[in-house]
Amino acid sequence: MLIQVLMAALATVSFSVLFNVPAREYVFCGITGAIGWLFYLITCSMLGSIAFANFIAAIIITVVSRLFAVNRRVPVTIFLIAGIFPLVPGAGIYYTTSHIFNNEVNLAAAKGIETISIAICIAFGIMVVFLIPQKLFMIGKRKGKA
Amino acid sequence: MNDSEKIFRLVMLTGEILLKNGAEIFRVQETMLIIAQYYKVQEIDIFTISNGIFVTMSVDGKTITSKSKHIPIAPVHLGRIAAVNNLSREIVAGKYEVDEAIAELHKISVMPYSPNSLRIIFAGLGSGSFCYLLGGSAFDSLAALIAGMFLYIFILCLAKTKTPKVLMNVFGSAVVTVISILLYSLGIGDELDHIMIGAIICLVPGVAITTSIRDFFNEDYLAGTIHLVDAILVAASIAVGVGVIFKVWRLLGGI
Numbered sequence: 001m002l003i004q005v006l007m008a009a010l011a012t013v014s015f016s017v018l019f020n021v022p023a024r025e026y027v028f029c030g031i032t033g034a035i036g037w038l039f040y041l042i043t044c045s046m047l048g049s050i051a052f053a054n055f056i057a058a059i060i061i062t063v064v065s066r067l068f069a070v071n072r073r074v075p076v077t078i079f080l081i082a083g084i085f086p087l088v089p090g091a092g093i094y095y096t097t098s099h100i101f102n103n104e105v106n107l108a109a110a111k112g113i114e115t116i117s118i119a120i121c122i123a124f125g126i127m128v129v130f131l132i133p134q135k136l137f138m139i140g141k142r143k144g145k146a
Numbered sequence: 147m148n149d150s151e152k153i154f155r156l157v158m159l160t161g162e163i164l165l166k167n168g169a170e171i172f173r174v175q176e177t178m179l180i181i182a183q184y185y186k187v188q189e190i191d192i193f194t195i196s197n198g199i200f201v202t203m204s205v206d207g208k209t210i211t212s213k214s215k216h217i218p219i220a221p222v223h224l225g226r227i228a229a230v231n232n233l234s235r236e237i238v239a240g241k242y243e244v245d246e247a248i249a250e251l252h253k254i255s256v257m258p259y260s261p262n263s264l265r266i267i268f269a270g271l272g273s274g275s276f277c278y279l280l281g282g283s284a285f286d287s288l289a290a291l292i293a294g295m296f297l298y299i300f301i302l303c304l305a306k307t308k309t310p311k312v313l314m315n316v317f318g319s320a321v322v323t324v325i326s327i328l329l330y331s332l333g334i335g336d337e338l339d340h341i342m343i344g345a346i347i348c349l350v351p352g353v354a355i356t357t358s359i360r361d362f363f364n365e366d367y368l369a370g371t372i373h374l375v376d377a378i379l380v381a382a383s384i385a386v387g388v389g390v391i392f393k394v395w396r397l398l399g400g401i
Contacts, residue, residue, distance in 0.1 A: 003278075004278075004279065007275040007278045007279055008275070008279060010271055010272075010275040011271075011272055011275040011276050011279060013268070013271075014268040014269070014271045014272030014275065015268075015272050016224070017260050017264060017265060017268040018260070018265055018268060018269060018272065018348065019168075019222045019223070019224045020222070020223040020224055020225045020226070020257075020259050020260050021224045021225060021228075022224075022225045022228055025228075037279070073232075073235075074228045074231065074232075075169075075173065075224075075227055075228055075231045077168075077169060077170065077173065077224060077227060078224045078227070078228055081168070081222070081224065081353055082224075084353070084356065085352065085353065086276075086279055088352030088353055088355070088356045089352055089355065089356075090347060090350030090351065090352025090353075090355075091280060091343050091347070091350065091352075093350065093351060093352070093355055093377060093378070093381040094343070094346065094350045094381050094384055094385065096381065097378070097381040097382045097384070097385035098384075098385040098388060098389060100382075100385070101382075101385045101386060101389040102389065115355070116359075119355050119356050119358075119359045120359055122356050122359075123356055123359035123360045123362075123363055124363070126360060127360065127363050
């Protein structure tokens with residue numbers, strides 16, 4: 001599992017480079033991605049539901065991203081897009097279209113529904129955390145500095 | 147150009163840069179509104195979709211300016227978004243004149259992408275680590291790393307030629323499939339499927355589809371639809387590129 005988490009960090013840093021994140025934020029993007037993947041793995045093995053694991057991980061990633069964003073005074077998008085990358089169902093949507101291409105309609109439908117439900121879970125997780133007022137994260141900032 | 151026109155240009159340019167480089171719809175609108183409010187714009191209406199901005203505003207209550215601008219979906223550049231965010235904060239803090247702010251925005255809009263060599267290396271590392279996350283073995287990851295780097299070199303070359311995005315994805319995924327099959331035949335990697343998914347991860351529109359759902363939740367239905375269609379089109383062109391090469395390979399007697 002440790003290797004998995006390290007790999008998630010590496011993947012997140014890689015994509016923050018490709019998304020042209022400012023260099024001084026690379027490390028924080030990596031941390032966000034690693035924490036998110038850790039929680040994804042834990043929830044997945046405890047509950048066995050991929051969709052729910054995505055939801056929990058999205059919540060954690062958004063909380064961490066917002067804390068970093070307040071502390072480092074950059075838009076939350078930076079950590080969010082990079083950190084969420086290991087979760088987003090890129091592979092899923094590729095498999096869906098690939099099944100359609102190979103005339104495997106049933107497999108395509110199953111993959112397609114899974115992809116959309118994962119995306120909905122992630123978006124829902126992000127939205128829930130964005131409902132929390134900014135002030136609460138400011139408190140986190142003061143604590144962080146103390 | 148009088149002051150109200152300058153303010154209008156400033157607000158418009160801010161929105162343009164944010165949207166072009168991948169900011170969320172609500173962030174684009176919010177930032178534009180904050181700057182407009184700081185300059186005491188009396189009336190402003192902004193309507194943003196994934197690939198366009200429509201603004202009408204009146205600064206002194208008399209002159210009404212409006213503009214609609216088409217902004218094609220472009221590669222994400224989070225550094226520029228961070229820079230605009232910083233600038234808008236400083237504008238509101240009163241540190242910039244309108245002219246200076248516009249000049250600064252022009253500088254931001256041409257902020258360089260990460261150096262190509264760095265992007266190629268990290269595209270490889272990203273592919274390799276993703277392959278591992280999605281269940282590949284260490285060997286698979288190595289193959290994905292190599293294929294991912296070649297894919298990115300190929301994309302960078304194509305980007306100079308103004309190839310349409312759809313074709314770029316078809317060609318890119320075809321190239322990556324050929325390389326993966328070659329590596330696999332040479333004995334690098336255990337499972338072709340795992341290598342493939344890692345190698346094409348730079349192309350797949352995972353973020354786009356999640357953004358699309360987020361737009362729907364924010365009631366930006368039009369923006370959501372555009373992102374969704376974009377994501378499906380990209381995924382479909384990747385599937386075509388990969389599928390064609392696999393069909394040819396099978397015809398030639400591969401597995």
